[in-house]
Each structure stands twice: as C-alpha cells, then as structure tokens.
Amino acid sequence: MDIKNLITFIHVAELRSFTKAGDKLGYSQSTVSFQIRQLENELGVPLFERINRTVTLTNHGSRLLQSAYKINELLQEFEHDTAEETEIRGRVRLAMADSLCNEVIRRVFPELHKHYPGITLECISAGTQDMFRMLNQNEADLVYTLDSHIYDTNFAILQESRISMHFVAAAQNPLTERDHVPVEELVKQPFLLTEKGMSYRRLMDEQLAARSLEIKPVFVSGNADLICNLVEHGAGLSLLPDYVTRPYVEKGTLQYVNVPEIRLEVWTQLLHHRDKWISEPMRIVIDYLHRCVL
Template identity: 35%
Template structure:
C-alpha cells in the first residue's frame, strides 16, 4: 500500500471531489482515479460510494480514513525525527595530523562544539598514511592533514593552505643574531627531530642528500610542542611548521632562522572521499574549516 495513494485517498475524502483533488495535488483526474482503484484492489473492497457526481466513504473507507491519517502522521514524525537527529546530534569522526593538534585543534573543537553541542566529535591523532587507511576503511569521515599537496582525484580537497617549515633555535643561541645561516652551519648543530616518517622531515632529508649533507638527531620526539619547548631551552635546533613555533616566536623564546638554501612548505588540507554521503555533521565541519581562517 503506497503512501502516495493514501494521501490521494484522504484528499478525495476531505474534498468530496476527484477533480478538486487532482487540482490540489497536481495530478490529472485519471491519475487520481487510478490511484483510488489501485487502493481498492489492494483492499478488496470499495472505499467510496459513487452516486452520480457525489461520493461518500463506505464503512471500509471510514476505517481506512483513520488508519491513513495515523500512517501519514507517523511518516511525518519519522522524517522530522531523523532530520533533527542528523542535524542536532549524531557523530563525526575526524583524523588530524599531530603537527596541527596544538595550533588548531582547540579552536576547531571550541567553535564546532559551540555551534553543534549535541554532536559527538571523535578526533584521532594519526600520521597521514594511517589517516588514508582509516578513511578508506570508513573508520573516520574526514581528515585534516599537513602534507604535500594531495593530487589524486579520489578525494575532495575543498581547501588547502601553504604552511612554511622553518629552522628554529633558542633566542639565546649564537645563530639567532645572524641575518642568514648556511645549511652547512645548521647540520653541525645538535638537532631535535620529529619522527623519521614525518613528511617535512623526509622532504628536508631529500634536499640535504642532494648536497651530500646529513643531520644526525640528538633527540627524536613525536610531539612538536615538546620539541619547541626543548629548543627554547637551548638544547638544540629543529625544523618545524611555522604554526607550531608561532607562540614561542611571539613570546621571544624562539627565533626563526633564515636559511636561504632550504625552502619547504607543506599544505594544511581537509580531505574526504568524493563519493561518500556527506552527513550534516560532516557538512558543518567542512563549512567550518573552509570558511574560518584558523
């Protein structure tokens, strides 16, 4: 029994006229007649008494009228319930690069929670390869990463922002007062590196290898904020995204070094599968990350 036929049945019962029903619903009169006939065939009994130009409900029609109203009310309640649930609650799963956590995640969480307080936001800190695998396995809905520009066509990339990667040292370090520093001077210094699989470290090592140079790290630390704290204490130099070191540069504890031979940028990118259905929760995060300059 189609809901469309029940809607037509209720309209005919209320208006008492097939022609008026056709006009109200935008159907031809023959379509209205066909829907009522289909309904009567399914029920096995007539729902209207037709006496000349006037029609009235049969006993079966009166019973159907009550059930039809309840069924259509239930349909409307179901639609509203599902729509409200998707816009006001539900879940969003997001992967984010570690380098972006300290600089951007607090603001992203604050604004998203302020705008959508009933959505459960699940954030996983992952490297880029792990994020792509989780995205493919539908374990997360979208990712916010810092990497080389993603050029493949399977993922949507609504926004990308270049993020310079800089050499940094403590403001008290002798190199901090120099207008420019050579890469040969850099590689002689104690160095605090990120993990060996971090994209901008790999890019730097590729450029150094072309010059037959190599940095042997004093320490390898996964957390970029800890790296900046160690650098500010004078323990060594490092190579990190500008967004990571910004607060330390602003408070004067760290200095960005000008190294003309090395110029590396990565891109802050939001990525998700083009063919994935975008839930209201996803659309809200996409809008947030594309419209607000974090």
C-alpha cells in the same frame, strides 16, 4: 524510495550532467549513475535519454521532476520545523597530522562542543599515507594533512593553504644573528624534531639526503609545543610550522635561523573521499574547520 537517489535525480535534471551533479554533491560519476539506475529500476521507466554525452529528461523524467520538487520541498519544511527540536548527534572521524592536532583542536573543539554537544569528534593521529588508506577503507570521514600538495581524483579537497616553515632556535643562540647558515653547518647542531617519515620532517630529510647529509636528532616527539618549549630553553634547533612558533617568536624567546638552501613547500589540506556521503555532523565539522585559519 531512497531520498538520496531522488535528490541526485533533481541535480542531474537541473544540471543536465551526471558529472556536474556528482561534483556538486561530492559523488563520483559512477555513484551518480548507480543511483539513477536504482531509481529507474525501482520505477520501471527510463528517466533520461543519453545521446552523444547529452542528458535530457524523458517524458517520465519530466513528470517525476515535478513530484520530486514537491517531495524535496516538503522534506525541507519538515527539517526546518524540527531543527530546533532535534539535537544533532553523531560521530565524525578526523585523521590528521600529529603536529596539527593540538593547534586545530584547540581552535575548533570548544565552540563546536558548545553549540553541538551531541557531536563526537574522534581525532586520529596518522601519517599521510595512513590517512588516505583510512579514507579508502572508510576508517576516517575526513583527513587534515600537513604535507606536500596532494591531488587525487578519488578525493575532494574542501580547503587548502600553503604553510610557512622555518628553522628556529633560542633567541640567545648565535646562529639567529647571522644572515644565513650553510646547511653543512646546520646539520652539526643538536636538533629536536617530529617523528621520522612524518610530513615536513620527511620533506626536510629528502632535501638533505639529496646533498648526502642527515640530521640525527637528540629528541623526537609528535608534540610540537613541547619541542618549542625545549628549544626556547636552549636544548637545540628545530624545524616547525610558523603557526606553532609564532607565539614564541612574538614574545622573543625563539628566532628564525635562515638556511637558504632548504626550501620546503608545505600545505594543509582538508579532504574526504568523493564517494563519501556527507552527514549533517560531518557537514558541521567541515564548517568549523573552514573557520580555522592557521
């Protein structure tokens, strides 16, 4: 008997809903139905009556629920007793925007590795479309996006937050002293940008294209810190998230350039596929990523 099916059975019995049980466990309704059907086939008896979208236990189901509670309790006791003896090991594949990678991993990985040396965190740099392809094909366990807000019923959103962005220039650049800079003047400046088609660069390009304008950068890189270093030395302007530029602005080497015509709404979102089984290493990585507030 598959323990996962038994745990799903307990949740359906308590919540009296396949949908609510799926939401709590991170499964789709079809996955929950499949697991219950497997359990019923294995035991050879019906466990639930499904009438007019209501779910109630059969007599066999009520008897199994009492046994399932005992099994689950014994399993939890065993896991608790062996938790300190067994090192948690495993690999978690995290696909994320290149410009997020340095900041997030710098904040998360040292503590993660200190407390869970058996967990291997595999970071995969990718564009947003590639990330969701990886989730759908089980090539990534989690994705951490930096893009416009995304909602898809196939994916569970674990965390999300709006990210502020600004155009920046070296502190001595005359554009930083002006109340606002027209976008037509902005595009004539030398720019250092992330790769074309990637997250906020794509959103900016779309807004410029709507005005029949385009920026042709003098330097392109996925390394946001490198771009900041070059901008603070007067190489040109850039568009970057505030979590990247904040240290430079605070020490006075970079300043914001106000361009009221360009308004970007960018979000970070941590997601996994709704049908993905959350392993213990994956749960731990999710917990550490929750603590990373940009």
